[in-house]
Amino acid sequence: MSEVIWITGASSGIGEAFAKEFARLGGYRLVLSARREPELERVKAQCLNQGLDSDDVLVLPLDVTDTDSHTDKVKTVLDTMGQVDMLINNAGVSQRSWCVDTDLEVYRRIFEIDVYGQISLTKAVLPHMRGRQSGHLVVTSSVAGKVGAPLRTGYSMAKHAVMGFFDALRCEIAHEGISVSTITPGSIQSQVSVNAMRADGEAFGIMDDQIENGMDADRCAQEVVAKLLAKQREIPVGESAMEMGLLEMKRSNPEALFDMLEGMTANLRAQGVY
Structure with a gap:
């Protein structure tokens, strides 16, 4: 029986691209989750155009919260599909505001969406995977999950x-035949900055230059899915040499990294950003 891939945050951006890539490869069944059902139906139609039934x-x-x-x-997924072979926790929201201004x-809301919701769904799926002694748990983190960046404290x-x-x-679970992968993307073309939260919780509504000019989703x-299928445990992905270089700087020369980020922040403040 074909493997079942469950993707959250599948209505747009990287999640949508994951769905289309698994459909393109063929041989998989997909569960598409997000809050906006019409957008999920649109993504499903694209997957059917790739040849899925x-x-x-x-x-x-x-709603992961x-x-x-x-x-x-x-239970619905298991009753319908019979199994979950891979859960990709991809739902999330970003932020664009200074800490001193942020409610x-x-x-709390960012944590509920980006952290607690992912943990809760993972724990709900985990007994099934443990019972089968098989499965793959995935989470989309970020370069910001390794490097603290200005305007993104949350x-x-x-x-x-x-x-x-x-x-x-x-x-904890490797001995049970269950794999875990973390994805650390840099700037990827998506609506992430448009949907990001301002200091008061409202949508930022602006496309960042670095997102607009980022890696095609x-x-x-394609790059991430190939590495997931190879069971790679940590997957950095992005086309910006600067962003990918931040990951290495955090390991090799954190003091220089902190100096660079403080300089970047000073420039943003001088420009009156946000």
Whole structure:
């Protein structure tokens, strides 16, 4: 029976690109989850155009913050598809605001979406994978999950948190035949900055230059999916040499990195950004 890939945040951006890439490869069944059902149906149609049958794609609306629903959502997937071979925790929201201006509730909301929701759904799927002694758990983190960036204190908080959680989970369950992968993208073309939260929680509504000029989401998905299928445990992805270089600087010369980021922040403040 074909493997079942469950993707959250599948209605746009990287999640949509993951769905299309698995459909292009063929031999997989997909579960597409996000809050916006019409957009999920649009993504499903693209997957069918790649050659999948309608029964191969389950549209399952899901709000990751509604953690009380997660057990029932897993049951729906298992009743419909019979199994979950890979769960890609890709739902998330970013931020564009200075810490001193940001409402505490914004931090709470980012954490609920980007961290607690991913943990809750993972824990709901985990008993099934443990019972089968097989499975692959994936989370989309970010370069900001390794490097603290200006205007993203909440986003960096959340992405550092999921990196830590899934790295720790990996060593706990490896002996049960379950793999864990963390994805650390740089700037990928998507609506991430448009949908990011301002200091008051409203949508930022602006396309960042670095996102607009970032890596094409389909190319990102092709690279990531190939590495997921190879069971790579940490997957950095991006075309910006500067962003990818930040990951190496954090390991090799953190003091120089901190100096560089402080200079970057000073420039943003001088420009009156946000």
